[in-house]
Amino acid sequence: MFARFRRKRINPVLRSLLQETHLRTDDFIYPLFARSGTGIKNEVASMPGVYQMSIDEIVKECEVLKKLGIYAVILFGIPDVKDSVGSDALCEHGIIAQTIRAVKNAHPDMFVVTDLCFCEYTDHGHCGVLDPVLHTVDNDITLSNLAAQAVIHAKAGADMIAPSGMMDGMITAIRKGLDHAGFENLPIMSYSTKFASAYYGPFRDVAESAPSFGDRRSYQMNPANRNEAIAESMEDEKEGADILMVKPALAYLDIVRDIKNNTTLPLAVYNVSGEYAMLKMAAKAGVIDYDRVMMETLLAFKRAGADIIITYHAKEAAVLLQK
Numbered sequence: 102m103f104a105r106f107r108r109k110r111i112n113p114v115l116r117s118l119l120q121e122t123h124l125r126t127d128d129f130i131y132p133l134f135a136r137s138g139t140g141i142k143n144e145v146a147s148m149p150g151v152y153q154m155s156i157d158e159i160v161k162e163c164e165v166l167k168k169l170g171i172y173a174v175i176l177f178g179i180p181d182v183k184d185s186v187g188s189d190a191l192c193e194h195g196i197i198a199q200t201i202r203a204v205k206n207a208h209p210d211m212f213v214v215t216d217l218c219f220c221e222y223t224d225h226g227h228c229g230v231l232d233p234v235l236h237t238v239d240n241d242i243t244l245s246n247l248a249a250q251a252v253i254h255a256k257a258g259a260d261m262i263a264p265s266g267m268m269d270g271m272i273t274a275i276r277k278g279l280d281h282a283g284f285e286n287l288p289i290m291s292y293s294t295k296f297a298s299a300y301y302g303p304f305r306d307v308a309e310s311a312p313s314f315g316d317r318r319s320y321q322m323n324p325a326n327r328n329e330a331i332a333e334s335m336e337d338e339k340e341g342a343d344i345l346m347v348k349p350a351l352a353y354l355d356i357v358r359d360i361k362n363n364t365t366l367p368l369a370v371y372n373v374s375g376e377y378a379m380l381k382m383a384a385k386a387g388v389i390d391y392d393r394v395m396m397e398t399l400l401a402f403k404r405a406g407a408d409i410i411i412t413y414h415a416k417e418a419a420v421l422l423q424k
């Protein structure tokens with residue numbers, strides 16, 4: 102006696118009936134990169150199909166996204182001027198504040214998430230203010246700046262704040278800052294388990310945010326650590342995060358499942374720049390069926406336990422899901 106699994110694989114209708122995991126366009130958040138100017142849409146060499154855009158182009162892009170059924174974006178800013186604290190991010194007229202206002206004004210139905218960090222805004226490229234003795238980010242000074250940055254995003258009309266800096270206590274500090282300013286209904290999606298990953302390489306080209314010295318290993322996690330990965334997300338849940346995240350996604354599907362099994366909160370994954378670039382370049386080289394590999398990869402995130410997928414593939418996947 103043996104089991105006939107194939108009995109249920111022969112008829113395509115039955116195969117569909119029995120499909121356990123489904124991808125939907127509603128699962129996606131699409132990243133956008135804003136810079137000053139007008140009519141600017143510069144493709145990034147390492148990420149075909151991804152652009153730095155001026156605000157007017159971002160507003161136009163949102164129209165395209167909505168036609169595809171994508172109603173959620175995450176915004177990153179590339180300021181004109183960078184300094185040691187990242188002042189552009191702490192200013193109501195900074196690039197991100199301006200972009201949020203423009204997008205919400207033109208598209209009130211677009212759900213605007215903002216990446217909350219300082220690495221795009223500091224001249225040294227680290228995710229906060231530097232401690233002159235330790236030569237790494239000063240955790241607690243950065244916390245008060247993060248709270249201030251969050252309030253600026255909130256006042257500009259952001260629908261959700263996504264802190265990505267991996268500072269200890271960041272959710273407590275941001276929640277307190279938001280509540281104090283009257284934004285107790287604004288959700289926080291924490292980059293709660295974020296690894297120090299080489300997969301962020303192409304992102305640092307598009308966001309112009311590579312650190313000028315050293316690396317991010319004193320605040321982002323060691324890719325080797327599973328217990329710590331769970332503990333990081335559990336801590337952010339305790340501090341009041343509304344949604345947790347694992348980043349990167351593809352090389353960390355075990356961690357996605359571990360965290361899913363340890364929380365009742367919704368879980369996001371960030372399908373990062375290097376993961377996207379690998380598929381693009383493999384397609385260019387003619388060695389994979391891009392569409393199928395992309396959909397299989399995105400489906401794997403859902404199966405591993407993700408509820409939300411932040412992905413540069415969102416538009417391409419949405420087109421395929423319409424068929």
Ligand code: PBG
Pocket residue numbers: 216218220228265266300301302303304305317372373374375
């Ligand atoms: C900012 C931030 C990064 C990414 C998202 N937010 C870069 C980093 O931590 O170096 C990476 C996204 C990607 O690679 O697509 N802290």
Ligand code: ZN
Pocket residue numbers: 218219220221227228265266
């Ligand atoms: Zn950062």
